[in-house]
Amino acid sequence: MPEPISTPDLANQFCKVVPKDAVLTRDEQLMPYECDALTAYRQLPRLALLPSSIEEIKAIVKICNEYQIPIVARGAGTSLSGGALPHKDGILLNLAKLSQILEIDTQNRTATVQPGVRNLAISEAAEPYGLYYAPDPSSQIACTIGGNIAENSGGVHCLKYGLTLHNILALKILTIEGEVLELGGKNLDSPGYDLLALMIGSEGMLGITLEVTVKLLPHPHDKKVMLAAFDDIQRAGDAVNGIISNGVIPAGLEMLDQLTIQATEMYCNPGYPSNAAAILICELDGFDEELETQVELVKEILNEHQAIEVRVAKDKQEAELLWLGRKASFPALGNLTPDYYCMDGTIPRKHLAHVLESISNLSKKHGLRVANVFHAGDGNLHPVILYDANISGELEIAEKLGGEILELCVTVGGTITGEHGVGVEKLNQMCVQFSEAEISTFHAIKAAFDEHELLNPGKAIPTLHRCAELGAMHVHQGKLPHPDLPRF
Amino acid sequence: MQTSFTPEFIQTADGERVNKILRKCVHCGFCNATCPTYQLTGNELDGPRGRIYLIKNFFEDNNANASKEIASKHLDRCLTCLACETTCPSGVQYGELIDIGRKHINTSLERPVLSKIKRKLILNIFSSSKRTSMLLAITRICKPFLPTTLASKIPAKINLPRHSSSQNEPHTTFTRKMFTIKGCVQNAAAPQINLATKKALESSGIQLDEINSPCCGALAHHLTELEHAHSTIRKNIDYWHQMLTSEYNNLLINSSGCSSFIKQYITVMQDDNDYAEKAKFISERCIDLSELANELTVNTSLDKNKTIAFHSPCTLQHGQQINGKIEEKLKQAGYSLVKVIDSHLCCGSAGTYSLLETDMSSKLLKDKVTNLQQYQPDIIATANIGCLMHLQSATKIPVKHWIELIA
Numbered sequence: 001m002p003e004p005i006s007t008p009d010l011a012n013q014f015c016k017v018v019p020k021d022a023v024l025t026r027d028e029q030l031m032p033y034e035c036d037a038l039t040a041y042r043q044l045p046r047l048a049l050l051p052s053s054i055e056e057i058k059a060i061v062k063i064c065n066e067y068q069i070p071i072v073a074r075g076a077g078t079s080l081s082g083g084a085l086p087h088k089d090g091i092l093l094n095l096a097k098l099s100q101i102l103e104i105d106t107q108n109r110t111a112t113v114q115p116g117v118r119n120l121a122i123s124e125a126a127e128p129y130g131l132y133y134a135p136d137p138s139s140q141i142a143c144t145i146g147g148n149i150a151e152n153s154g155g156v157h158c159l160k161y162g163l164t165l166h167n168i169l170a171l172k173i174l175t176i177e178g179e180v181l182e183l184g185g186k187n188l189d190s191p192g193y194d195l196l197a198l199m200i201g202s203e204g205m206l207g208i209t210l211e212v213t214v215k216l217l218p219h220p221h222d223k224k225v226m227l228a229a230f231d232d233i234q235r236a237g238d239a240v241n242g243i244i245s246n247g248v249i250p251a252g253l254e255m256l257d258q259l260t261i262q263a264t265e266m267y268c269n270p271g272y273p274s275n276a277a278a279i280l281i282c283e284l285d286g287f288d289e290e291l292e293t294q295v296e297l298v299k300e301i302l303n304e305h306q307a308i309e310v311r312v313a314k315d316k317q318e319a320e321l322l323w324l325g326r327k328a329s330f331p332a333l334g335n336l337t338p339d340y341y342c343m344d345g346t347i348p349r350k351h352l353a354h355v356l357e358s359i360s361n362l363s364k365k366h367g368l369r370v371a372n373v374f375h376a377g378d379g380n381l382h383p384v385i386l387y388d389a390n391i392s393g394e395l396e397i398a399e400k401l402g403g404e405i406l407e408l409c410v411t412v413g414g415t416i417t418g419e420h421g422v423g424v425e426k427l428n429q430m431c432v433q434f435s436e437a438e439i440s441t442f443h444a445i446k447a448a449f450d451e452h453e454l455l456n457p458g459k460a461i462p463t464l465h466r467c468a469e470l471g472a473m474h475v476h477q478g479k480l481p482h483p484d485l486p487r488f
Numbered sequence: 489m490q491t492s493f494t495p496e497f498i499q500t501a502d503g504e505r506v507n508k509i510l511r512k513c514v515h516c517g518f519c520n521a522t523c524p525t526y527q528l529t530g531n532e533l534d535g536p537r538g539r540i541y542l543i544k545n546f547f548e549d550n551n552a553n554a555s556k557e558i559a560s561k562h563l564d565r566c567l568t569c570l571a572c573e574t575t576c577p578s579g580v581q582y583g584e585l586i587d588i589g590r591k592h593i594n595t596s597l598e599r600p601v602l603s604k605i606k607r608k609l610i611l612n613i614f615s616s617s618k619r620t621s622m623l624l625a626i627t628r629i630c631k632p633f634l635p636t637t638l639a640s641k642i643p644a645k646i647n648l649p650r651h652s653s654s655q656n657e658p659h660t661t662f663t664r665k666m667f668t669i670k671g672c673v674q675n676a677a678a679p680q681i682n683l684a685t686k687k688a689l690e691s692s693g694i695q696l697d698e699i700n701s702p703c704c705g706a707l708a709h710h711l712t713e714l715e716h717a718h719s720t721i722r723k724n725i726d727y728w729h730q731m732l733t734s735e736y737n738n739l740l741i742n743s744s745g746c747s748s749f750i751k752q753y754i755t756v757m758q759d760d761n762d763y764a765e766k767a768k769f770i771s772e773r774c775i776d777l778s779e780l781a782n783e784l785t786v787n788t789s790l791d792k793n794k795t796i797a798f799h800s801p802c803t804l805q806h807g808q809q810i811n812g813k814i815e816e817k818l819k820q821a822g823y824s825l826v827k828v829i830d831s832h833l834c835c836g837s838a839g840t841y842s843l844l845e846t847d848m849s850s851k852l853l854k855d856k857v858t859n860l861q862q863y864q865p866d867i868i869a870t871a872n873i874g875c876l877m878h879l880q881s882a883t884k885i886p887v888k889h890w891i892e893l894i895a
Contacts, residue, residue, distance in 0.1 A: 024531075027555075028558045031542075032537065032538035032541040033532055036517075050529075078516060078518075094531070118521060120521075139516065142520055142521035330514075339514075340514070389489075389490035395490075
């Protein structure tokens, strides 16, 4: 281990390799970086750095490696799992300035971009060529591609077009030792182990993304958006299974429960049937005849499952109105409550109705309202827990309730994350999801890339000690003694 | 967002407002995506989310002495373009929050002497049409001796036509009666805009009279010279209230920066017991010229065979949420409009911003002009005098108020 270095000395070291105003040192400057979009977890870093070139990043990483300083890379800070939560002994590496689109290759239908480019900016740049980048997380206006890679982000349309993982062709990664790895290429396959796949979703723990090549798709020829209302949530869940098992792959298939429907109606009045127990929003895309056949088939399936109303948007405006409510549902729920906590778990679709009912029971047990608005097509739930952070103890109840919901997902054969990543939020649930041997394997992979645990340490993979402690405490009961103790 | 203010603070009028606004914010970061200054620096402190944090910390921390300078620097750098309010999914009223933040943070901070003098000069010159005219006259004489960067900022002198050249017969009977103000900078730099406005309205059946109010008060308000601003606003309210309760239907403003601010009188004066009610009345009766666009008769003698890049001022598209009305009118009149990339971003004029934050402002101007010129339009049109002068300083393409293309 090298001699510990004082923070001012460390700042001086960085000032030699980046401009002085790109090194933030004072608490007031660091405060806005203390959390990402999951504000329940907050931590000031030692320093925050704003490099504007690859060379500067390399120089920063070299210094960090020399003095063994932890690095947390950050894009737009929109993570919902605390992936970009700073480390108290480390630096926060803000990559927002690396926002250049380097190439749009229309022949290969790819875009090569820097890590700080916003998700939507890629589609905007590709628009003149009739192309777009498919993964569309709700935060796509703000979130960066580097962050999408760290979290393997999804979105409404990933049911048909895949997660980030399925839309990345190549990455340039900087290791903690300063080596640049070029993984993948413009072809679909590359020899050797699939290290590209390993990087995507690795939450910044294996390397720092320097450059990304994404797949671009041509816009679908045409789209149809439908709404179906049900007076019973079970029937809505069954209808989802009906659609998928009949061979239809909608571009998006979303479900909103009663509380969400009412909240969105109050907020932006999208014209949802307010008497429904649940509604489905289904988007189909394709060429004319193919599309028409699909619409007819889906209508039939929805009616078979006793939908109380089925609506097909007549034009673009009506389609947008149907989507409006879905897209506004989080702020709409925000109008009902000062704070909300958005969970993210995935379940086999056949258990939808059962899981939603169990969530409702957990909600009653803990005395906090839970709304459900989610990607029904791929079973990716987003239970939204409504609470008030200014009431002492309510955040803790919300977290406990959230933890129990995730454990419920695991019990029915699902997973604790669909698209938000583990971050710091779901470390405990990782112990429920994976065995000791599996977690040890994860640590071995981490060590292969980053022996001294300098890259985003403490995220995504819990220590065995933490799991052992939790295991002995029967976390699945949701009763965690001493919840105030840090357990990283 | 969780807040931890003292009960004493929350009991104050501003405290209650700050808390209410902050409780709506969920820290999602969408606002940064459309913030012009965040796009330039990539620093959280130069985006709305960071500024919200600075304001929150300032009010939460009683020992905030150390942070004032940093907070003030980053609040000064905010254009108050309100693109963030358009983007915010949760309805956070950032504009009101930053006004309160500036009031408490900036006024408790002693600015360097030079900065103070500069701000005073700006306020005293540009809030008066006469003094702006004098400054323009002097600088026009000195123009050959000035460096090009400065010389380009001086608008050319406009010789007003003595007679109206309209082929449209003016109405003899008017259905409505409105008044507009002579104003400050616009009257000195581009007096033809008010003339064109009068002509357009009167050929469309709306009588328009011009009164001699010097300034709406926005200038002083932007500089956080609140006493000065409030005193101007009170005078205006007294005068305008009398006009609106006698024969005039509306106060019509053709510069979106001013209309936007007059519509904010309701908020700016809410704590003034004597004026709050009247301020609300004025705000409600103020209309921006664009709101009348579809009623206006188009001058048939103008050459419409031109391409136009329209720059929608932030005070129009974000401040007043008025979108597409002018573009629609120009198209309907026969012009063709070209596409403008990143049309939601500010040009860097932003009231006094271009004079105080010159570095940021000139970067934004450069990007904006590049985007406006991309499809080589014949004319750049806009709806606010500040943007008009700012854009014209960086392009050879004529920049006009849209009403000049209609009247």
